[in-house]
Amino acid sequence: MGTYVFKLPDVGEGTAEAEIVAWHVKIGDTIKEDQNLVDVMTDKATVEMTSPVSGKVLRMHGEPGEMAPVGAPLVELEVEGAGNVKEGAAVPAPKPAEPKKPEAKPESKAEAPKPEVHAAAPAKKAEAPKAAPATTPATRSPAFATRAADAKPLASPAVRQRAHEMGIALQYVPGTGPAGRIGHADLDAYIASGGKNAAMRGVVSGPQKRDGIAEIKVIGLRRKIAEKMQDAKRRIPHFPYVEEVDMTELESLRAHLNKTKRKDQPKLTVLPFFMRALVKVLPDYPQINARFDDDAGVVHRHAPVHIGIATQTANGLIVPVVHHAEALDVWQSALEVARVSTAARENKATKDELSGSTITITSLGPLGGVVTTPVINHPEVAIIGPNAIIDRPVVRDGAIVVRKMMNLSSSFDHRVVDGYDAAEFIQRVKALLEHPALLFME
Numbered sequence: 001m002g003t004y005v006f007k008l009p010d011v012g013e014g015t016a017e018a019e020i021v022a023w024h025v026k027i028g029d030t031i032k033e034d035q036n037l038v039d040v041m042t043d044k045a046t047v048e049m050t051s052p053v054s055g056k057v058l059r060m061h062g063e064p065g066e067m068a069p070v071g072a073p074l075v076e077l078e079v080e081g082a083g084n085v086k087e088g089a090a091v092p093a094p095k096p097a098e099p100k101k102p103e104a105k106p107e108s109k110a111e112a113p114k115p116e117v118h119a120a121a122p123a124k125k126a127e128a129p130k131a132a133p134a135t136t137p138a139t140r141s142p143a144f145a146t147r148a149a150d151a152k153p154l155a156s157p158a159v160r161q162r163a164h165e166m167g168i169a170l171q172y173v174p175g176t177g178p179a180g181r182i183g184h185a186d187l188d189a190y191i192a193s194g195g196k197n198a199a200m201r202g203v204v205s206g207p208q209k210r211d212g213i214a215e216i217k218v219i220g221l222r223r224k225i226a227e228k229m230q231d232a233k234r235r236i237p238h239f240p241y242v243e244e245v246d247m248t249e250l251e252s253l254r255a256h257l258n259k260t261k262r263k264d265q266p267k268l269t270v271l272p273f274f275m276r277a278l279v280k281v282l283p284d285y286p287q288i289n290a291r292f293d294d295d296a297g298v299v300h301r302h303a304p305v306h307i308g309i310a311t312q313t314a315n316g317l318i319v320p321v322v323h324h325a326e327a328l329d330v331w332q333s334a335l336e337v338a339r340v341s342t343a344a345r346e347n348k349a350t351k352d353e354l355s356g357s358t359i360t361i362t363s364l365g366p367l368g369g370v371v372t373t374p375v376i377n378h379p380e381v382a383i384i385g386p387n388a389i390i391d392r393p394v395v396r397d398g399a400i401v402v403r404k405m406m407n408l409s410s411s412f413d414h415r416v417v418d419g420y421d422a423a424e425f426i427q428r429v430k431a432l433l434e435h436p437a438l439l440f441m442e
Helices: 157-166 184-192 198-203 220-235 248-260 271-284 330-345 419-434 436-440
Strands: 002-007 017-023 036-041 046-050 055-060 067-069 073-079 238-246 290-293 298-301 307-309 311-313 316-318 359-361 382-396 399-413
Touching: 017 220, 036 073, 036 220, 157 184, 220 316, 238 419, 248 399, 248 419, 248 436, 271 307, 271 330, 271 359, 271 382, 271 419, 271 436, 307 330, 311 330, 399 419, 419 436
Parallel strands: 307 359, 359 382
Antiparallel strands: 002 073, 017 036, 017 067, 036 046, 055 073, 238 399, 290 298, 311 316, 382 399
C-alpha cells in the first residue's frame, strides 16, 4: 500500500489560489477514480476537483472558506501500489496564501470607516519530520453555511431515524461533518442548545420564546457577491432615475404573440422587448453602453450590446450574459435569456457566459415592487430594472381609464453619465415600450 497526495492543480487563467467551498468526502471513505472530492471556487467559476485514483481517504487539508494555493495538498489517499509519496516522507502542510496588498487610496476626511473583516488564522508551519495533522470530523468547524436553503441535509439513515423519532427537522440542525454532514453529536448539541422535540411540543402550547444565534460563514459564491456589491457601491457614485411606463399596448402584443406562437418558439416575457428597446436606443448613447476602468481612467464604449441578465439562483445572484443582443429578434432573445439563465441556475455557465456584459437588466418578476434602486454591475455604468406591472387608474384625454402601468427603475454612474443624458435615454426607451410597433421598425 502507498500514499497518494492530491494537490490543487493549476486551473488556468493565471489563478494562484482557490477557495475551498464544500467537501464531498470524509476521512475513512473509500473512493473511486473520478469521484468528486471537493468543490473549489476561483475568481471565475466553481470547479469540481475529482480524484485521479481510487483509494481510502486518510487526511483532508483545509476548511470551507479557506484559501488554498495552487500546488497545495488537499487530500491524502491510501492506494494500491507505491502512490506518489516516498515511504517515510512527510507531506508538507499547505502554505497559507499571502494576503493581497491593499490598493493605495487617496486620503479623504469624509471616508467612512471600513467594515471589520475577520480573516481565518494562517495555518502553522509544519515541523519536520512530522506529517501534517489529520483533520477529523470532531475538530471541523460547522459547515452548515455550505448547505443551500433548499438542499437536503446530509445525514446517515440512523441519524435521520433518530431525528424523525424526536420530531427534529434536520434542515435546522448545524452539521460539523464535511459539507455540513449531521452526526449524532450534532443532534445532541442541537437539543442541548434549545432545540425542541415533538414530545416537548406536545406538552407546551402557545407562543414560546426562541433563543440562539446561527453563525453562517460567508464563503464561496456568497462571499464573491458580497465583495462585488461592496466594491460597486464604494467605487461608483450611483444616481437613480425612475420613470412610469404605460405597458398596456406591449402587454396586449405580448399576449397575442404568445397565443399565436409556433410550438418551437419560447413563451415571451417582457425581457426580450426591453432588450430590443435597449439595442435600438444605445447607439445614440454610447457613453451608457460602456465599461469604466476607473483604475486606468479609461471608458471603453462598446459597439456591440452584451446584456447581463441578473438571475437569482439557489446559491445567490449571478449575472449571465446575452452576447450581441443587437443581432437577435425577440424570439431569439427569449431563447438566449432562457438558455444562459438555466445554465447559471444549474451551475453550468461557462466563463464567457458569465463575463463581458456592457449593461445589465435586473428584474424581480412578479415581485417587482413599486420602485427599486439597483446596484450597478461594476465595471458597467448603467443598470435597468423593470418593476411590477400593475393596473392603475390614469387620465387619458380627460377621462380616467385603467391602464397597465409599470415603473422603470435605473441607476447610472455619475462619473460617466450625466443626469440629462440618462433621463433622455430612459425617455427614449419608454417611447419604444409604449409604442411597441417601433421596436420592429428599422
